[in-house]
Amino acid sequence: MSIHILGIFGSLRQESSNQGLVKLAQKLAPTDVTFTFYDKIGSLPFYNEDLEEPSRTPSNVVEWRNLVTSADALFIASPEYNFGPSAVLKNAIDWATRPMGQHALSGKVISLMSSSGGTGGAHMIEQLGGILGLLGNTMLSEPSGQIAKGADRISANGTTTDPAIEALVRTRLQALVDTANNLGK
Numbered sequence: 001m002s003i004h005i006l007g008i009f010g011s012l013r014q015e016s017s018n019q020g021l022v023k024l025a026q027k028l029a030p031t032d033v034t035f036t037f038y039d040k041i042g043s044l045p046f047y048n049e050d051l052e053e054p055s056r057t058p059s060n061v062v063e064w065r066n067l068v069t070s071a072d073a074l075f076i077a078s079p080e081y082n083f084g085p086s087a088v089l090k091n092a093i094d095w096a097t098r099p100m101g102q103h104a105l106s107g108k109v110i111s112l113m114s115s116s117g118g119t120g121g122a123h124m125i126e127q128l129g130g131i132l133g134l135l136g137n138t139m140l141s142e143p144s145g146q147i148a149k150g151a152d153r154i155s156a157n158g159t160t161t162d163p164a165i166e167a168l169v170r171t172r173l174q175a176l177v178d179t180a181n182n183l184g185k
């Protein structure tokens with residue numbers, strides 16, 4: 001059966017380079033892989049446990065959880081903001097981790113990359129990678145997903161002027177597919 005990869009980007013900026021990384025990955029995905037991406041994390045409300053009452057859960061939250069559930073693997077690209085993850089991505093992750101005990105965000109194979117400023121997202125990858133690992137996911141660690149000053153070289157439509165970035169995305173994509181296959185996905 002074909003592996004389903006869900007792409008997620010953690011920046012709402014129209015010209016987001018992290019959006020570009022996800023779109024580049026979709027273009028480079030092997031033909032036997034289904035690669036879709038979610039581009040509406042900005043429409044999710046702030047997490048509120050009161051909304052866990054099923055009759056009150058917003059329909060876009062249900063849609064988001066179902067998309068995560070249906071994916072075998074996640075390809076996440078997100079900026080580092082103030083040495084940590086973007087709030088909008090952390091919020092989407094919090095929604096995906098409820099209801100407790102039967103949540104969507106466990107057992108996935110995850111590639112976490114970052115097009116950021118000078119750090120290349122090192123702190124964000126360490127923090128968020130740790131969180132996603134604690135949630136029961138398999139995180140790709142090599143090669144490093146950090147890209148410093150990526151916005152200069154990656155367009156939001158998924159093109160890059162830097163062949164090394166294209167090669168990095170291709171390598172991580174293949175590692176994601178290989179790891180998912182090895183885990184019997």
Ligand SMILES: Cc1cc2nc3c(=O)[nH]c(=O)nc-3n(C[C@H](O)[C@H](O)[C@H](O)COP(=O)(O)O)c2cc1C
Nearest residue numbers: 011013016017018079080081082083116117118119
């Ligand atoms: C509020 C804010 C905080 C930031 N903090 C960091 C940081 O701690 N480390 C870093 O490398 N870049 C930092 N940056 C730069 C962004 O990561 C960079 O502009 C990135 O390319 C934005 O992603 P995007 O192109 O997908 O929108 C920060 C930018 C903003 C707006």
